[in-house]
Amino acid sequence: MKIGIVCYPTFGGSGVVATELGKALASNGHEIHFITYSQPARLDFFSENLYYHEVAVAQYPLFDFSPYESALASKLVDVVRFEKLDLLHVHYAIPHASVAYLAKQILATYGIHVPVVTTLHGTDITLVGKDKSFSPVVTFSINQSDGVTTVSESLRQQTYDSFDIKRDIKVIPNFIDFSRFHNKNREHFKRAIAPGNERVLTHTSNFRKVKNTQDVIRIFQKVNEQIPSKLLMVGDGPERRNTEELARQLGVSQDVRFLGKQDAIEEILSVSDLFLMPSSSESFGLAALEAMACHVPVVSTNTGGLPELNVYGESGFLSDIGDVEDMSKHAIFILEDCDRLQQFKEAAFQRAKEFDLPKILPLYENYYEQVLQDS
Numbered sequence: 558m559k560i561g562i563v564c565y566p567t568f569g570g571s572g573v574v575a576t577e578l579g580k581a582l583a584s585n586g587h588e589i590h591f592i593t594y595s596q597p598a599r600l601d602f603f604s605e606n607l608y609y610h611e612v613a614v615a616q617y618p619l620f621d622f623s624p625y626e627s628a629l630a631s632k633l634v635d636v637v638r639f640e641k642l643d644l645l646h647v648h649y650a651i652p653h654a655s656v657a658y659l660a661k662q663i664l665a666t667y668g669i670h671v672p673v674v675t676t677l678h679g680t681d682i683t684l685v686g687k688d689k690s691f692s693p694v695v696t697f698s699i700n701q702s703d704g705v706t707t708v709s710e711s712l713r714q715q716t717y718d719s720f721d722i723k724r725d726i727k728v729i730p731n732f733i734d735f736s737r738f739h740n741k742n743r744e745h746f747k748r749a750i751a752p753g754n755e756r757v758l759t760h761t762s763n764f765r766k767v768k769n770t771q772d773v774i775r776i777f778q779k780v781n782e783q784i785p786s787k788l789l790m791v792g793d794g795p796e797r798r799n800t801e802e803l804a805r806q807l808g809v810s811q812d813v814r815f816l817g818k819q820d821a822i823e824e825i826l827s828v829s830d831l832f833l834m835p836s837s838s839e840s841f842g843l844a845a846l847e848a849m850a851c852h853v854p855v856v857s858t859n860t861g862g863l864p865e866l867n868v869y870g871e872s873g874f875l876s877d878i879g880d881v882e883d884m885s886k887h888a889i890f891i892l893e894d895c896d897r898l899q900q901f902k903e904a905a906f907q908r909a910k911e912f913d914l915p916k917i918l919p920l921y922e923n924y925y926e927q928v929l930q931d932s
């Protein structure tokens with residue numbers, strides 16, 4: 558198949574999933590065209606089946622806001638026509654689903670039919686999409702897509718609960734590529750991070766409010782009181798300053814390292830003993846899956862799709878949002894005993910295997926086939 562993929566090219570979960578999916582489809586012989594405003598962060602390998610089309614937005618003094626949607630729609634029309642694409646797969650509803658709808662209408666005037674698959678990732682439904690300024694467009698463009706997928710059963714239900722959706726939605730979970738995410742022996746790195754053989758706790762995110770990064774610090778403080786530990790905070794975003802400030806206030810900053818954005822997450826996870834994800838909303842929790850693939854158990858909240866990933870008492874534990882006490886208690890339980898920690902590490906890895914890329918990729922391929930047949 559010749560497939561156009563539209564996504565945010567940043568480090569966000571939806572962009573990561575879209576890029577990894579495109580790379581895997583290209584390796585399986587499909588011709589994949591990424592269409593976005595800059596080279597996707599993880600589009601880091603060369604394949605004869607991979608193409609990248611940059612959307613350039615013309616600047617004009619009249620524009621306070623550059624009309625990216627119009628530029629993207631025009632680019633989609635151009636790429637579908639001249640590369641003869643069979644299907645468009647857009648990731649994150651806003652604005653990609655409505656732009657794809659517009660492109661589809663324009664292409665129809667050329668006698669070209671291109672089906673559109675929309676994948677909903679999370680905040681496009683749970684947070685941003687619900688806003689009055691977006692919701693009519695989100696509802697319309699989901700109903701007009703030829704295929705719609707969500708990354709968890711929970712997100713599927715939330716989509717039906719929050720919008721007037723008249724069509725079927727298929728659940729296709731996030732996946733993991735074990736050729737990249739696996740436990741690597743990084744003893745030298747571990748010794749540098751934890752010279753006293755302390756436990757290493759890790760959090761990775763975009764430091765947005767929804768990630769509750771301050772709860773990460775609060776949990777860590779309680780763990781550190783009982784078990785000598787270090788905390789690695791990976792990523793960057795609006796809450797980083799407040800979070801650093803709290804680490805100072807709570808007197809743990811000497812044991813917390815803010816590493817900023819990192820490419821080689823798997824190296825950091827390989828020296829980690831526990832992953833903390835106290836999010837107030839999480840449609841799937843890709844970062845937790847990446848941790849589990851590297852044998853790192855997860856202490857998380859029980860929100861959204863997290864119970865579909867993290868198995869209570871096996872791959873980790875789940876608590877109510879904001880229940881720092883409970884999450885700290887669970888973290889200590891996992892970390893205080895070496896044998897127990899090893900059991901949780903192994904169980905986390907086994908659970909991650911359920912989301913192995915070769916298991917999930919055919920779900921997308923079959924879904925594309927079905928959409929092509931039905932539309």
Ligand code: GMT
Pocket residue numbers: 569570571572574649678679680681708731763765767838839840841842843844
């Ligand atoms: O807020 C983020 O974490 C980024 C966001 C995105 O759409 O870029 O991630 C969402 O999509 C990921 C991939 O499908 C999911 O694994 C994340 O759980 C989801 N984030 C939230 O729902 C907050």
